[in-house]
Amino acid sequence: MGPRAALARSFFARDPREVAPELLNRLLVANGCAGRIVEVEAYCGSEDPASHAFRGPTRRNATMFGPPGHLYVYLSYGVHHCANVVCQPEGVAGAVLLRALAPLSGFATMRKARQPPAGASREAGRPPRSDLDLTSGPGRLCQALGITLAHDGADLVTGDQGARIVSDGTPPPACPAIGPRVGITVATEAMWRWWDPEDPNVSGRARRGRRLDTSRDPI
DNA sequence: CTGCCGATATACT
DNA sequence: GTATATCGGCAGC
Numbered sequence A: 001m002g003p004r005a006a007l008a009r010s011f012f013a014r015d016p017r018e019v020a021p022e023l024l025n026r027l028l029v030a031n032g033c034a035g036r037i038v039e040v041e042a043y044c045g046s047e048d049p050a051s052h053a054f055r056g057p058t059r060r061n062a063t064m065f066g067p068p069g070h071l072y073v074y075l076s077y078g079v080h081h082c083a084n085v086v087c088q089p090e091g092v093a094g095a096v097l098l099r100a101l102a103p104l105s106g107f108a109t110m111r112k113a114r115q116p117p118a119g120a121s122r123e124a125g126r127p128p129r130s131d132l133d134l135t136s137g138p139g140r141l142c143q144a145l146g147i148t149l150a151h152d153g154a155d156l157v158t159g160d161q162g163a164r165i166v167s168d169g170t171p172p173p174a175c176p177a178i179g180p181r182v183g184i185t186v187a188t189e190a191m192w193r194w195w196d197p198e199d200p201n202v203s204g205r206a207r208r209g210r211r212l213d214t215s216r217d218p219i
Numbered sequence B: 001c002t003g004c005c006g007a008t009a010t011a012c013t
Numbered sequence C: 001g002t003a004t005a006t007c008g009g010c011a012g013c
Helices: A003-012 A016-023 A107-113 A138-145 A204-216
Strands: A027-030 A033-043 A071-076 A080-086 A095-105 A164-166 A177-179 A193-195
Touching: A003 A016, A016 A033, A016 A095, A027 A095, A027 A138, A033 A138, A071 A138, A080 A138, A095 A107, A095 A138, A095 A193, A107 A138
Parallel strands: none
Antiparallel strands: A027 A033, A027 A164, A033 A095, A033 A193, A071 A080, A080 A095, A177 A193
């Protein structure tokens, strides 16, 4: 590994709560498509009961215990794929879940990928109502960019399987929105979700979340 | 708009 | 057998 790749990998070898907000505005590239990361969540391994790695390694979560900068992909509810960036040094589990992208290129590919398979009655649902829903959720962005379990373990620094995370020079938002993680039943008090409040491509929860966060404030 | 529901891989009791 | 880091259809406001 050259010095450039080593520097890129060290970015990920930290606490996912530090890495997550810094991933906002970086680009995920895969399958000839690219999108700007606009919503993320941190999962903190052995100290986080909501993390798949909380109870130690299993076959599914093995990638999270591997080297940083790789892709951890798992199947949610047996239906949807979810893509995470592995953080922390090798041997320590941690990850950032990619929850939403702003699509940048490869629109035709993404629209086609988000189309339900010809024979499927229910499985993948219906095509999105607009391009705003091409990648506005963790399962949706994987479907759009063709990320499957075959990409579990892919190196996002070297792009050995065609998937990379790159920067186009845009810094992360100075004041990202912060809120609780979505769809968990434990550790719900942790504010470990970050998103760009100005971007319309965030997930449904983040679109409604602005209202929730302000109405909850008693002052 | 809100809320309920089913699909179903993987891990755990 | 039960729970889960989701999604889209549908019913009812």
